[in-house]
Amino acid sequence: MVEGIGSTSVSVPQVSGRVLVVDDSRAQRRILQASLARWGYQVTEAGSGEEALDLCRAAAFDIVLSDWMMPGMSGLEFCHAFRALPRDSYGYFILLTSKSEKDEVAQGLGVGADDFLSKPVDPDELRARIQAGERILGMQRELAQKNRLLSTTLTELQGIYDSLDRDLIEARKLQQSLVRDRHRDLGTAAISLLLRPSGHVGGDLVGYFQLNPRRLAFFAVDVSGHGVASAMLAARLAGMLSSAAPDGNIALALDGGGAVDTWPPEMVAARLNRMLLDVVQVDQYLTCIYADADVVSGKVALVQAGHPHPILLGADGSVARVGQGGMPVGLIPGAQYERVELRLRPGDRLLLMSDGLTECTGPDGAEMGEEGLADLVRRNAAVPGDAFLDALMWEIERFTGSGEFTDDMSAVLYEYRGGPS
Template identity: 60%
Template sequence: MLASVQIVDAQAASGAAPRAVRCVMVVDDSRVQRKILSSQLARSGLQVVEAGSAEEALDICRDRIPDLVISDWMMPGMTGIEFCQALREFNNQNYVYFILLTSKSEAAEIARGLDGGADDFLTKPVNGDELRARIAAGERILRMERELTDKNRLLSSTLTELQSLYDSLDRDLMEAKKLQQSLVRERHHDFGCAEVSLLLRPSGHVGGDLVGFFPIGAGRVGLFSIDVSGHGVASALMTARLAGFLSGSSPEQNLALMLTAAGGYDGREPAELALQLNRLVLKEMQTESYFTLAYADVDLTSGRVAMVQAGHPHPAVQRAGGTVEFLGQGGMPIGLIDAAVYDSFEVQLHPGDRLFLMSDGVTEAEDEGGAQLGEDGLAGLMARASAMRGSSFLEAIVWHLGEFAGAEFTDDVSGVFFEYHGPDRRSFIDAAPPSA
């Protein structure tokens, strides 16, 4: 015992790695054989525990697990293989390297020992050099096993910590999703002479799309569809900021509105709105994000629509007869360059016509072969859903889009669906939305 302590201290002082095998159990019903092995092991600086039977050895192991066991195969009562199996069953802490001591040399017997859980064999009579070689081999195996166990323990601890962080982040993102959805407080509104329905479906917890509408004085309404570059939290924060600049509940903060001399509000020219937003993003927001925009200023009495397209997919008009037209010339996204120029354009809606502003998550949806839906495909979907109205139309578009894509959408899907009935119904003033 004293020699063992001295060797361990010497290794620690020299900076060498600690031994993987410190304690060896010798199990043999022959007292002489035990003493021979014990003396050889002790000279190598190992602590030795002796047992005269497998049953006695199991009792000892319940209090202290050795690093390595050298056990006779054939013993009265429990055999060496049975002892090995019993030890493996109740010891689930550190791996014990097990060497069977035997006079057997047949391949079938050796295979049976290995099947029983033994790691190695020593043939009687034991040669000192062979014993040291077997101990060294066991030490290498145990060192690797313990290093692997330590790494697995560290990995398990790290994974547990990461799971905790993920769960916390997931809860936060679920709350963020609720907050982002609350930006679109009214999904459908009936103005009498027209109706507007909104679709906002992020591909993840939160997304970079934003849709909405707001009143412009008496008899006019503003519609907008926005798609911020990228996905996730940064894009969602950008949409929250933009929602404030196109708010229906705070007209004094809405960049699309101008205060008139009479104290009311009038709509800004669509191209001027895009220009104002471009300046704001580049000079004040100081962000690398940019966004695309489709904005429409709709006169509910005449059906005249003034629009701007800033890098957004082309707005679609479905006429009362079923034909679909795509509007606009494209334009530059907002927040990319100072010198961007935007142009307004107009379209005339007649009773029964419908206007659809959509994000590129619709037109750029891909089928299993990688082909995009495109404008022709969207026109086909709108034709299939032409009998639907309001939110039912948008739900049908999403359904057919899912059939086309054949999987979960990889991009946010959003849209503004405006149906014009004509000025012969109740006025916009009577049905003006509280906010959007």
């Protein structure tokens, strides 16, 4: 039993909290110190607000018990100064006062007090208020620990993200290298390529390769989805549509005499379909256009497998969509694909493009659409060669209002000039 503060005997576990008792009455400080020490706290005394403030600058106390009315610096002023001190952890502040008016309590809360104790102090109430403060301090420490853990985790994640970002930048360079020659002049014809992923890497692929001295194959592919998985499948397709060796290029074959032969466009699509379903076995599909062009005669045979309709820009300025649609590749086993045959006239141009061009949206949310793209093609019909694709992209960037795209952009422009080989 502690004399002078009450007769209640309290048995509590030992704790190690640091408590600062501030009161100009030495007797009151000793009464509070005796109870707190008995409960296991490390107690420091101060006889004034100024002395207490100096102690708080030198050490971090968990709980402060301060009298309100003191000569010199009042408890209210001390509380205000206490809150202004730099601290790594929170300090719980209890004002000891005989004041009970609402405006005075509000004043104490306004300068940073957490709780109030009426004088003379009841030991049971004191212990209850101290325990409430400990609970708050415990939650604060737990929160601080979790914040430190979160900060450490975020730092680690940032490191992983930076490493991944560097890898993706290199992957983008590698993917762009798959399209080595963006423009090629064949004399009687020319071909230009556009490939612009919406992110670091994308699932679009464009390209061309020579079938024989007078025949050129060109293609546009759009793998479903975005990101690394789509880019990896696009990279694998690039290998299947670039090698001059019959066993490496899915469009080439060997005839009975061992000579190199070519598969017609509809069979190339069928072989790609079978390869995706039976060999690769991924949850992805693709749309594509594959064309086989005679650069001398102007004949073009192509297959459209779910890709947007190619646009035929005539030498006379006419614009028409060609193709029959067709099924995407990699969805249905045994899917059949139909060939479309064209005969280009000198000056005609054939444009293959991904749906990133037709489905891009303006600031109002409206899509470009096939008609909108056809209008852009008409407006830029006089632009020669590979500059036509640059002009087209400039128009699309102006349409979106930001130049940022939610889907990959890719296109192939085949121009037939005619004349002798």
